[in-house]
Amino acid sequence: MASEQSSRRSADMELGRFLHARRTQTSPDQVGLTVGTGLRRTPGLRREELATLAGISIDYYVRLERGKETRPSPSVLDALARALHLDEAEHQHLRELAARAARYAPEPPPPPSRTVRPHLxxxxxxxxxxxxxxxxxSMDLLAWNPGGLALYAGLADWPTTQRNLARYLFLHPTARTVFPDWEYQVRGCVARLRAVAGTDPDAPDLTSLVGELLLKSPDFAKLWERYDVVGRKKTQKTFHHPQVGILTLSSQSMHLEETPGQRLSVYTAEPGTPDHDAMLLLDMTVPQPTGHPDTWTEQHRRTQS
Structure with a gap:
């Protein structure tokens, strides 16, 4: 019972945290408000300004932000989304948070399995x-081919249970060198984790990772506080790889059907280009295990652990 009450309280507060983050990051200029010459102590919009823009009372909005009001109507959510200039993904995230706070949403599923099917x-x-x-x-690396592991230089040095792309970006000493657009990459990474954690804030696979990164990385803590849930995506990534040099690859990521939230990421380069040559070389940098490909991942884990 205590665990259930704690989970419900987390859901109530998550809606308020999201509204607070979006409010403090929305400037009066963005919503067409004229700012006087006096000192503004509050970053972004004041509560009363947002309430006025959304057409709701200041008292009602304060209760929403403090987690004391958990059943805003769809029209109130839409009005807040318009006032904050939320895009469609952010608007949908707001709806999902409100649904969970009101207990309209089903109870979160158990933590997803880390098992990858043999055919994958x-x-x-x-x-x-x-x-x-x-x-x-939660961006744990579950399975890979040689180039997929080698792409993140130095990641193979970590035990398999620690291989997480968010952890790599923020804590591995090589990450800032590998990614020339490191700041762009980490913003998208945190936004992805925030979107998942917003609707399942007590999930063990997320809370342990987020807790570690909040403790060890001030950069992560700062971005986490922003509560961005939409990461801007590039179709190409450039890597400054210590073994094969600079290579720019097209990337594609997709959800895998009938899996617990797993995603497949693939990188490609045009044949005959220097990037493709570097990609071929990268594929040969990891020692090749023997045996059937179906057992490749497990064999590689044993050799790297």
Whole structure:
């Protein structure tokens, strides 16, 4: 019972946290308000300004932000979304938070399994020399082919249970060198984790990772506080790789059907280009295990652990 009450309280507060974050990051200029010459102590919009823009009372809005009001109507949510200039993904996230706070949403599912189906491991092998890997919803690296692991320089040095792309970006000493657009990459990474944690804030697979990064990385803590849930996506990524040099690859990420939130990411380059040559070289940087491709991931884990 205590656990259930704690979970409900988290859901109530998550809606308020999201509204607070979006309010403090929305400037009066963005919504057409004229700002006087006096000192503004509050970053972004004041509560009363947002309430006026949304057409609701200041008292009602304060209760929403403090988690004391948990059943805003769809029209109130739409009005707040318009006032804050939320895009469609952010608007949908607001609806999902409100649904969970009002207990309209179903109870969160148990933590997803880390098991990757054997046929997915075969798919990764057939994609070579294109780097490819499977990650969980919390960005744990679950399976990979040689290039997929080697792409993140130094990641293979970590134990398999620690191989997480968010952890790599914020805590690995090589990450800022590998990614020339590191700040762009980490913003998208945090937005993805925030979107998942917003609707399932007590999930163990997320809370342990987020707690670690909040403790160890001030950069992560600052971005986490922003509560962005939409990451801008590029179709290409550039890597400054210490073994194969600079390579720019097209990337594609997709949800895997009938899996617990797992995603497949694949990188490609035009044949005959220097980027493709570098990709071929990258595929050969990881020692190749023997045996059937179906057992590749497990064999590689044993050699790297």
């Amino acid at each position: 491991k075969l798919i990764l092998e057939t994609m070579r020399p294109n780097p490819a890997y499977v990650i969980s919803r």
